Amino acid sequence: MKLYLYTLLIAITLLGCKKDNTNNNGDYAFFGGEIINANNNYVVLSKSKQIIDTIRLDGNNRFIYKVDNLQPGLYNFKHGGEFQMVLLEPKDSIMFRLNTLEFDESLVYTGEGAKKNNYLINEFLRNEIEEKKIFEFCQLNAEAYKKEIDSIKNIKLKKLKKFKSKYDTSDLFNKIAQANIDYNQYFNKEIYPFVHYGHNKYDILESLPEDFYDYRKTINYNDAFLKDYFIYNSFLRWNFNNIALSEHYKHAKDNHFKSSDVCYNLDRLSLIDSLVTDHEIKEDLLHHYTVNFLNKSNNEKNNKAILDFYTSKSSNTESKAMITQYANALHNLKTGKNFPETxxxxxxxxxxxxxxxxxxxxxxxxxxxxxxxxxxxxxxxxxxxxxxxxxxxxxxxxxxxxxxxxxxxxxxxxxxxxxxxxxxxxxxxxxxxxxxxxxxxxxxxxxxxxxxxxxxxxxxxxxxxxxxxxxxx
The missing domain is CATH 3.40.30.10 (Glutaredoxin)
Known part of the structure; x- marks a missing residue:
């Protein structure tokens, strides 16, 4: 199988070079692969939520695709409902092989540009494995917890340094790999007050070292480059959960906290509106929290308050119509009503x-x-x-x-x-x-x-x- 992949890569690279000698259409990369236990006969390739193409698999569930006018960065490929990201840079010729039964775990890249992507997918899998440990560490006091997650970060930094010394890495890869380490660390700190045992979140916040959230001074809430990256978006959501908690306690009557409190949710939406200026990032966050609140709340007055705030801040006409329709649908699904004809x-x-x-x-x-x-x-x-x-x-x-x-x-x-x-x-x-x-x-x-x-x-x-x-x- 490896012989087939490498032969195909050499052929398409030579073909691409021949084409480019006579018709230069900008930077390009080749991307392809083989899917074991395919769920359908196509792969969808996209970037920044814009579909580039729907690529058909051949009779052996393989494909190869040339990305013309390449914009270097993270691309998304989707098959049968599952998806993963791939970093494409000029002149890359990347092939992957995966089994849909273990989509992420079986994913392996070969070809020019494979090493950086294998590094990134391995880090993704490590982060998933470490998640359980992180939740266990969250029960430690803040100082001990900080030591544990600092240790994890230092191990990752050493691995990255070793990788960069062994291979000639690009500035783009370096930026993504460093962001992956940094934002995982930030994410781990943001979840601490919520995962740590005890219902009194005010006391937990008060017990944190003064420098626990110092990194927040450097956070870019409008990073257009990272906005499609999973860990950046996960961090943003937990960061707003957390800073809204501190804001909520400034005017709360007592230290009792429930994530379903309408005032807490309005505080969070207000913070998003004030700190995020990137249109896409803001819309995604406002949409996420509004829908989540409506889905959990049975209080019509509170639902209206959240919906009114969202529609006053969102500039996405289509999204506002969708969420208004969603709220109306929830109203028709209240206890005691007939289940809709379906x-x-x-x-x-x-x-x-x-x-x-x-x-x-x-x-x-x-x-x-x-x-x-x-x-x-x-x-x-x-x-x-x-x-x-x-x-x-x-x-x-x-x-x-x-x-x-x-x-x-x-x-x-x-x-x-x-x-x-x-x-x-x-x-x-x-x-x-x-x-x-x-x-x-x-x-x-x-x-x-x-x-x-x-x-x-x-x-x-x-x-x-x-x-x-x-x-x-």
Whole structure:
């Protein structure tokens, strides 16, 4: 397989050079790969949320693509709902190989430009592994916690220094690799007050060393280069969670704190509005927190306050219309209302509807191949719950628009049951009607098709209590 990849890389590089001698169309790079257990027959390549092309796989689930007029930087490639990033620079000829069963873990690059990308994907995987340790370290006092995460950062800096001494790295790679280390460290510090045990967040903030958040003085809230990078966006969200907490305590009547407090959420939105000037970054943050609040709150007055603030600050007409529609949909999904008529496709590709299959206490939950970890974890959880509570029907709906065959392949590959598995016939319209965000959302519905809870989650701590309440109604 490696021989095939290298031969192909040499061929396309020579071909590219020949072309460029006669027709110089700017910087370029070649990007391609092979996908084992492909979920469909294409890969979507994009940059900064703009789709560059949808690239077809050949009969061997391989592809090669020339990116003309290359803008050096991070690109996104997506297949079957999963995605990853690749750093492309002029004259790169990068091939990858991955297995969709272990998308990130199996991803390996070869060719010109491969080493820097293998470094970045390995750092991504290390960060995922370290996350559990970080949450454990969060239970230490602040000084001890700082020592632990400083130690992790120093190890990463030494690895980067060794990599740079061994290979000729570009300024662009150096910037991304350093940002990855820095923003992981910043992220780890921002989560500390929220993950540290104890409900009194005020006391936790007061116990922090004076220099704990010194790095905030240098933070760029409008980094156009990093705005597509996962760790930068994760940091921004937790940073605003944290600085809004401090702002909230300036006017709170007591030290009691709940993340669902409307004043805390308004403080956070206000801080975003004042600190972020980059249009895209601001819109993403305002949108994220507004939708999250609306999804969790049942207080119409508070919902209106958050929605009004958002619509007054957002300049995205389409997004404002979408969130207003989302709020209206949530209003129609309140406890006691009928579950909306929803057309489904069953595993035999026959059409049915929700009202035709609900005749007992029912849980309706959802999955997507885009969120692969949630897909696997939720299927296991549903099996566990359905075995424990046989009097409850679990209806499981795939929300993708890839067709039922693709959903069945995903279920079959993971040895999951086909029982009570469905797919929306009209995914876009159904997701809007059911205000389906986040994907972890679930509905409890009684035998009369009345909504008992429209904002629950099968992984919630009290979910089994909710099930017992549904059964005993």
């Amino acid at each position: 057309v489904l496709i069953d595993t035999r590709n026959s059409e049915t509807s929700v009202d035709a299959i609900i005749n007992s206490p029912t849980v309706i939950c959802f999955w997507s191949q885009t969120y692969y970890d949630h897909f696997k974890e939720s299927q296991h959880k549903i099996y566990e719950l359905s075995t424990k509570y046989p009097e409850v029907k679990f209806i499981v709906i795939n929300v993708d628009d890839y067709g039922m065959d693709s959903a069945l392949k995903a279920l079959k590959r993971n040895s999951f049951t086909f029982k009570n598995q469905y797919q929306f016939k009209h995914p876009k319209a159904s997701k809007e009607t059911l205000a389906l965000y986040p994907i972890t959302k679930a509905f409890l519905v009684d035998e009369n098709q009345k909504i008992v809870n429209g904002k629950t989650n099968i992984f919630a701590r009290n979910f089994e209590e909710q099930l017992l309440g549904l059964i005993n109604r």
